[in-house]
Amino acid sequence: MSQQPKTIHWGIIGLGKIANKFATDLQAVPNCELHAVASRSEEKANTFSKKYNAKVTYTRYEDLAKDPKIDAVYIATPHSFHKAHTILCLNNKKAVLCEKPFAMNSQEVDEMITTAIDNNTLLMEALWTYFLPHYHYAIKALKDKLYGDVLKVEADFGFKPKMDMSSRVLKKELGGGSLLDIGIYPIFAALSTLGNPKSIDANATFFDNGADATCDITFTYNNNIKAYLKSTLLEETATQAIFYCEHGTITLNSRFHEPTTVTLVPNNGKEETIDFDYTTIGYNFETTHFNQLIRDNKTESDIMSFNFSKTLIQTLDTVRHKIGLSY
Known part of the structure; x- marks a missing residue:
């Protein structure tokens, strides 16, 4: 008799439009569940939690990052907060799936990857297209x-x-x-x-x-x-x-x-x-991949690798330099 795969317990930080799509498709992925959500707005957190049947609601991202029951955190805050929220979760040994763009520039991405390596903890950029x-x-x-x-x-x-x-x-x-x-x-x-x-x-x-x-x-x-x-x-x-x-x-x-x-x-x-007969929004494919990485004790994706994320952000940096855009 085959053993049931480990259930992956998810947390979500940042509860905007993309987080709603992610949470919708999370329900279509076997052997995982939405354990906790966090928003600075208590009203938004409670509404989101009820809609997607999260077990716990937080108004402090730090509290979600420290929740011992969480295996993985999906970060869907605005781009400029990706680095800080990713590092917060990695330092609490939570696997992180962070929305694209990974961060604002190459330096921030390097810091995130270094933190993941130092904590021996899984990190992946959530560029869902790669998994469709x-x-x-x-x-x-x-x-x-x-x-x-x-x-x-x-x-x-x-x-x-x-x-x-x-x-x-x-x-x-x-x-x-x-x-x-x-x-x-x-x-x-x-x-x-x-x-x-x-x-x-x-x-x-x-x-x-x-x-x-x-x-x-x-x-x-x-x-x-x-x-x-x-x-x-x-x-x-x-x-x-x-x-x-x-x-x-x-x-x-x-x-x-x-x-x-x-x-x-x-x-x-x-x-x-x-x-291709899609029946979901499409976020379930990257989630399924990420869940398996956790079960296999991997700290990096073989598809959305650190090197690819670095190349992507370096290219974005080059384009920004060419057009005279700085943040």
């Missing part, structure tokens, strides 16, 4: 050269939020603006498929508060292969990732960073769209 089945399919198709070598990549992400400059998405001090919030996804699409570019060019437009409104980025690789990447908070865009290959195209359809379909178009053949 359609994305795995696309990476394998490109690696196997389904249509030969990649010649060009185009990836974009654009939406038009309510123009409230005090909101997390637009507030510069919190890491708001298009680059860190959504530009990370097109950049991720290029890095995870083509690797590090030889050179990076970028330009941006800005809101009056200094946060970037749009960012256009070009990665150049060997053999003049290019990735054209775009993020914008001024308009809705297709939000696709298209890989132009020697003998056809592979398109991750809108919105490519979340559960979607993949369309294959060979140069001399019939178009085919593959549906």
Whole structure:
């Protein structure tokens, strides 16, 4: 008789929009449960706790980090708090799944990883796209050269939020603006498929508060292969990732960073769209992976590795330098 996998008890710090999505999908993951939630707002904590059946509610993040029953903490606070809240939990020997971007810059990410290593405790950046089945399919198709070598990549992400400059998405001090919030996804699409570019060019437009409104980025690789990447908070865009290959195209359809379909178009053949029959929002895939890492006593993911997170934040730092954006 096979042994039942260890139940993983989760805590969530920061109870905004993404935390709601994460908690919804947590209910679809076997052998884990939401043990505790924490918000500075007692009302928000109580409402969230009731909605998702958390056992305990905290109004101090420190109290959640010290709860002995918690195995893993999902950090969904604004970008500028990721480092502090991650280190708080790691120093209390809690495995940490921290929302993307991992932190505000490379220095902060290095501190987080060093703390995880010093505490021999699992840490992973929660870039959920890397764990979605359609994305795995696309990476394998490109690696196997389904249509030969990649010649060009185009990836974009654009939406038009309510123009409230005090909101997390637009507030510069919190890491708001298009680059860190959504530009990370097109950049991720290029890095995870083509690797590090030889050179990076970028330009941006800005809101009056200094946060970037749009960012256009070009990665150049060997053999003049290019990735054209775009993020914008001024308009809705297709939000696709298209890989132009020697003998056809592979398109991750809108919105490519979340559960979607993949369309294959060979140069001399019939178009085919593959549906992956998603039944969840999509956060369950990274959670399932993370839970297994805990059960296997791992301290680092083999998919979303420390090296990849470092490369991602270093690339974001380079783009920020190119467009003259500092926090």
